[in-house]
Amino acid sequence: MAELRIDGDRLWRSLMELATIGGTPKGGVCRLALTDLDRQGRDRFVSWCEEAGCTVTVDAVGNIFARRPGRNPDRAAVCMGSHLDTQPTGGRFDGIYGVMAGLEVIRSFNDLGIETDAPLDLVVWTNEEGARFSPPMLGSGAAMGVFTLDHVLDIRDTDGLRLGDELERIGYKGSVPVTGHAMAAYFEAHIEQGPVLEAEGYDLGVVTGAQGQRWYEATVTGRESHAGPTPMRMRRDALAGAALMIEAVEAIALEIGGDACSTVGRILAQPDSRNVIPGRVWFTIDLRNPDAEQLTRMDAMLRIRLAAIADKRGLTLELADFWAFPTTPFAPDLVARVRDSAERRGIRHRDIVSGAGHDAVYVARKVPTAMIFIPCEGGLSHNEAENIQPSHAAAGCAVLADAVLATAR
Template sequence: MSAPTVNGDRLWQSLMDMAQHGATPKGGVCRLALTDIDKAGRDLFVEWCRQAGMTTRVDKVGNIFARRPGRDPKADPVVTGSHLDSQPTGGRFDGVYGVLAGLEVVRSLNDQAIETDAPIEVAVWTNEEGSRFSPAMMGSGVYGGAFTLEEILDKQDIDGKRFGDELERIGYAGEDDPTDHPMRAYFEAHIEQGPILEAAGLPVGVVTGAQGQRWHEITVTGMEAHAGPTPMAIRKDALVAAAKIIQCVNEIGHEHQPGACATVGFIQSKPNSRNVIPGEVFLTTDLRHPDDAQLTKMDAALKECCANVAEESGVTVDVVDFWYFAPTPFDEKLVTLVRHGADLHGYQTQPIVSGAGHDAVYVARRAPTAMIFTPCEDGISHNEVENAKPEDLEAGCNVLYHAMLEAAGWHRGGHNEAE
């Protein structure tokens, strides 16, 4: 019996329809978490799930779970999903592909009259991007025990708006306990957000795990003074000191190859006036490595650099450890199911470690987890020009389809395909 496949045209159209919510002039999306546009995207997803015969429920952090029942109502579900929120200048595929690939799996199950033993669920995790509210991956983080519900509900955006209040405002503050959701297995399909698969000419990456990450918040405090009368030799310029730290972060990334990434992505200078020497600078750092020992060395190198800059520049440097998660290996059995799904369709693959954080990293704390990567054009993501080929997205969804079928057990025409 031939292997069932998904409807790639329908998947692509769903992605294009969802991209209308928050569409930007350059072809991307701006769908920040818990905004009216996020609500519109959530509402569209929920309506599509209703049309597919699924039931939906929402937990207290706003995570959505849409369920297709299985033959065994007591069985833990096989779950797939990702997120619908985006960066301010985000693309049409980051996160949303994983959600709509899951919906396409369910639609294809319906089209082909396939029953599964375990229920199938599609999850939308709240605020994966961490753009409007920080840190990232809040919904999955509460599920995985990285954060408490209370601390997340009290987070505020740059305008002082509270996460919990905004969740209530858009109508997605549910009643379910976010930590009470057992899963038989969790799969997440995602564009790679890097250049490896495209460079290799491969349609599918079998993700074996994710890099560890350490985020810091750094405040450099010097002394504000007039830019004209203050001699260079006695200045305590916080921005100059911050520039030295930024250069140091870049060097740390180069010095801990292979695999290291080090970034300063956000900076604020005060008072931000052209004729005043900056007295305070706030910046963030993002350190990543697939090996936790190397990540620890990078963290130590950053803190040593900050101490040296403070002494040399006559400023104070306060470093706060904002966020950390260790490198995460994925479940070997589920990784094998992903590989088997690719082999079934004749897709060439390669193992790959995720350079980005994903909801799957926190879900892996609670449930067996695996990921599927598909190429994106020039490896570009978190950018309005982010792009992917329909045939590659279809291939990844076909792999997801079969991995989920094997994990859930399936039946068609009275025949048990899992046996």
């Protein structure tokens, strides 16, 4: 199996060609879910898959399945995949690498005349990023029963446009049922989106699982009043209170230590006037930890500390749970196949836990799953400067091919 070869140059050319659809002046990509640019990217992907001899189907939430037949059509498919949508100032590889690596596996199997017992499915999941329609990972979440189809189709973007309407507008509202797609296994190759592999000199990460995440929306209410005549001692400044809460959010992860992370990503202050004391502030909170008990502890610390700040400053706090998923271990036998391939090929690798959410996390709820990470320069992702080395892209793809072949046979 170590003799299996993929065409790294062809993989790189495909990545670069796809990056021209929605390419930005700074070298990144803006291809938001269900926009015209997303349609163009999907169309290019579908044409490549059909050229490779695959049969393409689309489900009711827009997930795309490109099938390479196996000797036994009754077997559930061994699947690969990721997503094609990006952040507004996204890079060329986040998600896209996993899709193009899967396509290169199929192309290489075709070149080498490799047959598999099980069919192979290459999957593009809808709206993984959540940049336009929130929360993220809606396509894989619907497919795995995390969200109902009606709920997903009715989500609206900031302009009030409905997901289902946009899906139909770009021509990717399919007729295949969104649940019930038979999957024997799922592999997802991805850039690390963090600095660990590069900093420690590894060429590949064997992903053993994903961190648990909890997202919140906090609303702090005080009292609007004039910035001049209102004495400091008599103010109920929602923004000053929120600032202390944001500091407390950061302190929670620092206190827990290890791989704990806490982030405030968005803040909105009202009435947003320079000489009015803010009366209302809304902000987001993101807590992550690979240890389920520690994540629960972080949740408790958050609720206690933010409530104490609000009480001390005479403010009202509403802390709403927005989205969550638990710590997710991946399938040990599939993880072992990834590790074994890296060892046979002499690729410097280490086990790693994913700090980001991926479609694989939802898929893993119902299907044996594994992930492969390759380094990204400086750990940058969700950034137009996101970059990877062609040699790393080829190495990750080769390991993907080994693991898929071992599973499909």
